[in-house]
Amino acid sequence: MEQATGSVLERGREAFDQRVWNEAFELLCAADREHSLTADDLARLAESARWSANYDAMFNGYERAEAAYSRAGNRRRAARMAFELTIEHYFRRNEAAMMGWFSRAGSLLADDTECEEHGLLVWCQARMMMDLGKIDEARRLFEEILALAGRVDAPEVEAIARNGLGHVYILEGKVGEGLKLIDESNAAALGGGTQLWTAGMIYCSTIWACRNIGDWRRASEWTDSSIRWCERESVSHFPGLCRFHRAEVLRIRGALDDAERDALAAIEELTAANPRDAPWALGELGEIRRRRGDLDGAARAFRRAVELGFEPQPGLALLRLDEGKPAVALRSIIDALAEEGAFIREGRGYLLPAQLTIAIASGDLELARAALVELEQHAKQSGGSAFRASAACAAGELALAEGDPAGALSALRRGIRNWHDVDAPYEIGQARVALARAYRALGADDDAVMELQVARDTFDRLGARGASDRVAAMLESAAKHEMRAVRTFVFTDIVDSTKLVELLGDDAWENLLAWHDRTLRGCFTAHGGEEVKHEGDGFFVAFADADTALRCAVEVQRTLASHRRDHGFAPQVRIGAHIAEATARRGDYGGRGVHVAARVGAVADGGEIVASRETLLAAGREFQTSDIRALELKGLSAPVDVATIAWRE
Numbered sequence: 001m002e003q004a005t006g007s008v009l010e011r012g013r014e015a016f017d018q019r020v021w022n023e024a025f026e027l028l029c030a031a032d033r034e035h036s037l038t039a040d041d042l043a044r045l046a047e048s049a050r051w052s053a054n055y056d057a058m059f060n061g062y063e064r065a066e067a068a069y070s071r072a073g074n075r076r077r078a079a080r081m082a083f084e085l086t087i088e089h090y091f092r093r094n095e096a097a098m099m100g101w102f103s104r105a106g107s108l109l110a111d112d113t114e115c116e117e118h119g120l121l122v123w124c125q126a127r128m129m130m131d132l133g134k135i136d137e138a139r140r141l142f143e144e145i146l147a148l149a150g151r152v153d154a155p156e157v158e159a160i161a162r163n164g165l166g167h168v169y170i171l172e173g174k175v176g177e178g179l180k181l182i183d184e185s186n187a188a189a190l191g192g193g194t195q196l197w198t199a200g201m202i203y204c205s206t207i208w209a210c211r212n213i214g215d216w217r218r219a220s221e222w223t224d225s226s227i228r229w230c231e232r233e234s235v236s237h238f239p240g241l242c243r244f245h246r247a248e249v250l251r252i253r254g255a256l257d258d259a260e261r262d263a264l265a266a267i268e269e270l271t272a273a274n275p276r277d278a279p280w281a282l283g284e285l286g287e288i289r290r291r292r293g294d295l296d297g298a299a300r301a302f303r304r305a306v307e308l309g310f311e312p313q314p315g316l317a318l319l320r321l322d323e324g325k326p327a328v329a330l331r332s333i334i335d336a337l338a339e340e341g342a343f344i345r346e347g348r349g350y351l352l353p354a355q356l357t358i359a360i361a362s363g364d365l366e367l368a369r370a371a372l373v374e375l376e377q378h379a380k381q382s383g384g385s386a387f388r389a390s391a392a393c394a395a396g397e398l399a400l401a402e403g404d405p406a407g408a409l410s411a412l413r414r415g416i417r418n419w420h421d422v423d424a425p426y427e428i429g430q431a432r433v434a435l436a437r438a439y440r441a442l443g444a445d446d447d448a449v450m451e452l453q454v455a456r457d458t459f460d461r462l463g464a465r466g467a468s469d470r471v472a473a474m475l476e477s478a479a480k481h482e483m484r485a486v487r488t489f490v491f492t493d494i495v496d497s498t499k500l501v502e503l504l505g506d507d508a509w510e511n512l513l514a515w516h517d518r519t520l521r522g523c524f525t526a527h528g529g530e531e532v533k534h535e536g537d538g539f540f541v542a543f544a545d546a547d548t549a550l551r552c553a554v555e556v557q558r559t560l561a562s563h564r565r566d567h568g569f570a571p572q573v574r575i576g577a578h579i580a581e582a583t584a585r586r587g588d589y590g591g592r593g594v595h596v597a598a599r600v601g602a603v604a605d606g607g608e609i610v611a612s613r614e615t616l617l618a619a620g621r622e623f624q625t626s627d628i629r630a631l632e633l634k635g636l637s638a639p640v641d642v643a644t645i646a647w648r649e
Contacts, residue, residue: 008034009041016044019234024048029057039068043081050088051196051235053272059088070108079108079117086124087197091274093309119148119157126164133340139168156198159188163202167209171346173381175213182209186222196235203229207245212346214384216422220249240269244281251288252386254425254462259288279305283312290319291426293466311336313344314354322466326362326526333358349378353390360401363526363555365518368398389418393431400434401525402518403534405441412438426467429458433471440478440587441531449478485584488549488577488615489594490529491601492520492556493538495572513537516571519563520556527552532588537571540598542589546579546618553577553609554647561607561648576601578612578640599633600642613641 012027025048031037032045046061066081082105089098102124109118126141142165149158163185169178186206189199203226210219226242244266250259263285270278286301298319305312313336320329333355336344344351352375359368372394379387392415399408412435419428432455439448452475459468494500494516501509516537524531524541527548533540543549553575564570578600580593596612604610616623625643632639 009037012048013041013044016048019051021048021052021234025052025054025057039065039072039074039077042068043077046081046084047196051233055088055272059085062088066104075108075110075112076115076117079105080120082108083117083120083124084197091276093276114148114152116149116152116154116157119145119152119154119161122148123157123160123164126161130164130167130342133342133345135168135171135342135345138342139165142168155188155193156195159185159194159202160198162188163205167205167342167346170209170213171342175382179209179213182206196233199229200226200235200241204241204245207242208346211245211248212349213382214349214379214386214388214390214422215382216249216252216384216386216424219245220253223249240266240273240281241277243269244277244284247281247284247288251284251291251426252422252424254458256288256292256463260285260292263288275308279308279310279312282308283310283315286312286319287315290315290322291462291464291467293464293469295319295322295466311339314351317358318354321358321361326358329358330362330364330367349375349382349384349387349390352378353394356394357397360397360522361526363522363559365398365401365522368401372398385418385421386424389415389422389424389427391415392418393427393434396431396434396438400437400441401521403521403531405438408438409435409442425458426462426464429455429462429464429467429471432458433467433474436474443587445478445587449475452478485589486579486581487542487544487584487589488546488579488618489582489589489597490541490543490549490553490575490577491538491598492541492573492575493536493601495574495606497537497571500571512571516573519559520573523552523556523559527555530587546577546615547620549577549579550609550611550615550619550623550645553611554645557607557609557647558649572606574601574604574606575609576604576611577609577615579615579618596633596640600631600640603631603633603642604644609645609647610642611645613643616643 008027009031012024012031015024015027025045028037028041028045028048031041037045042061042065046058046065049055049058049061062081062085066078066085069078069081082101085101086098086105089101102121105117105121109115109121112118122141122145126138126145129138129141142161145157145161146165148154149161162181166178166181166185169181182205185202188194189202194202203222207219207222207226210222223242223246227246230242243262247259247262247266250262263281266281267278267285270281282301282305286298286305289298289301298315302312302316302319314333317329317333317336320332333351337348337351337355352371356368356371356375359365359371372391375387375394376391379391392411396408396412396415399405399411412431416428416431416435419431432451436448436451436455439451452471456468456471456475459471500512504512517534520539521531524539527543529541529543529552531539532542543552556573556575560570560573576597578593578597580591580596582589582591582593600610600612616625624646626646628641628643630639630641
């Protein structure tokens with residue numbers, strides 16, 4: 001019996017050395033049933049259980065190995081087992097067990113600080129500081145570990161310390177120095193100077209760094225390398241993270257079907273091996289589905305991620321915007337950007353473009369400008385094509401919102417060129433839609449239609465149904481530009497503008513007028529209004545429905561009143577609204593209904609919203625009204641029934 005047991009044990013050890021994890025696990029378990037294993041063999045059993053996804057046996061093996069090493073007086077090896085248990089409990093959010101084993105490792109080492117195992121414990125502390133956003137403390141600890149690794153010749157500890165310090169440097173804006181350290185840590189992992197867990201962690205951390213500086217080509221290369229490494233080493237612990245990163249790369253490349261497949265596989269693997277990071281993959285799944293137009297599927301994935309303690313941003317905020325909830329979306333993205341942890345701070349470059357888009361949709365152009373300034377700084381620091389592209393397209397979006405289509409054209413073209421460098425077709429399609437809006441504002445309708453057609457074809461090819469449907473609707477609208485259309489027309493202008501010019505002087509008036517134009521355009525954009533004309537201090541805007549038009553008018557007056565209250569002055573603006581069928585031609589509208597709307601606007605006083613009876617009925621909601629009357633309007637044979645809308649909160 002002893003000879004047979006010894007044979008099984010030797011075969012188990014051989015399988016372990018050859019990385020045949022399932023066979024090693026089964027043989028070592030068989031040997032363990034026949035005869036108590038040594039501490040070293042128990043460590044082998046735990047490690048083979050880890051990589052063959054037998055996690056209960058893994059915990060049992062590490063716990064027994066720690067006890068065996070402790071009994072034998074080998075406190076450093078016992079501390080190493082306690083470290084492994086600390087990491088595995090961290091992955092599973094078992095906070096009490098994690099801290100218990102971390103404390104146990106520290107007690108085992110006591111004053112024995114000049115060793116590899118002590119370096120691993122300090123590394124745990126440094127990672128905790130990173131999670132808490134205490135970057136200065138994390139840097140100090142990583143530097144301490146590097147010095148220790150040099151003194152005790154511990155290449156594994158040196159590798160993970162260099163990797164961690166590289167991320168600190170990236171957070172501090174020293175991207176080149178950070179990447180150099182991360183590359184050095186990868187060289188150690190590739191050279192076999194680290195254990196499997198450490199090598200896998202370094203691979204995943206490297207891909208995360210590449211992603212966060214907007215270098216998707218480099219992230220793709222390291223992702224492919226990490227998958228090959230997982231297959232070569234037959235490990236089943238890290239493929240979940242590696243597959244998640246590959247899903248990200250595939251999403252950027254526009255391979256949405258393949259990206260969703262990998263995200264689902266990553267979720268399954270991580271749920272068993274690393275539940276702490278599984279919600280991250282759920283967030284990725286939600287973003288993939290959002291791009292495909294599967295908003296219900298995206299909402300389910302995001303909701304599950306939130307349930308597991310992860311904020312899937314910016315995808316969740318953008319989903320709220322897709323659902324027509326700009327205020328909710330804005331609060332969501334602002335809250336996300338307020339987080340101090342290293343995870344959010346290092347990935348901030350992906351939150352800022354979303355903040356700008358949502359801020360514009362919400363009419364908060366001041367916030368959008370602040371987001372653009374930070375995004376441009378981030379793009380300059382990182383040097384990544386993705387962030388240069390994001391910054392250029394964001395500048396184009398903002399220019400459109402501020403009524404500068406020529407400036408938008410230049411920025412968007414630059415953004416499209418940069419997105420081509422990244423090979424990001426979905427982002428290119430989005431930029432082309434914005435480019436079409438700029439062309440249309442400049443009267444270049446044929447160019448606008450061409451950009452929309454290219455964008456639609458791109459979205460169709462990617463399977464991005466929602467985006468494709470939206471572009472198809474825009475093309476259909478463009479094709480009917482000579483057709484009759486029902487719109488709610490809104491006219492605005494500043495009351496007593498001539499007196500204001502005399503009172504303020506030309507320079508102050510021009511500044512005031514520019515502020516007025518930006519403010520009103522922000523409101524129009526947030527409510528989907530189509531600016532038809534802008535003459536002097538007045539706007540002619542068309543809305544798809546009456547309710548949106550009146551809500552926009554209310555927001556204009558409340559925004560002006562708020563500025564007046566907070567800053568002492570804002571011009572008095574009158575607003576008139578009327579719903580009617582009109583002739584739509586090349587971005588303009590004509591017909592009796594347009595004239596009625598203009599006349600309704602002309603009878604309003606400063607700070608007043610006047611709407612026709614037809615508009616109030618079409619709005620489908622109870623707006624509070626007063627001063628209901630019939631107006632005899634110049635040029636119209638029949639009177640028009642109108643009312644003043646109460647807008648004050």
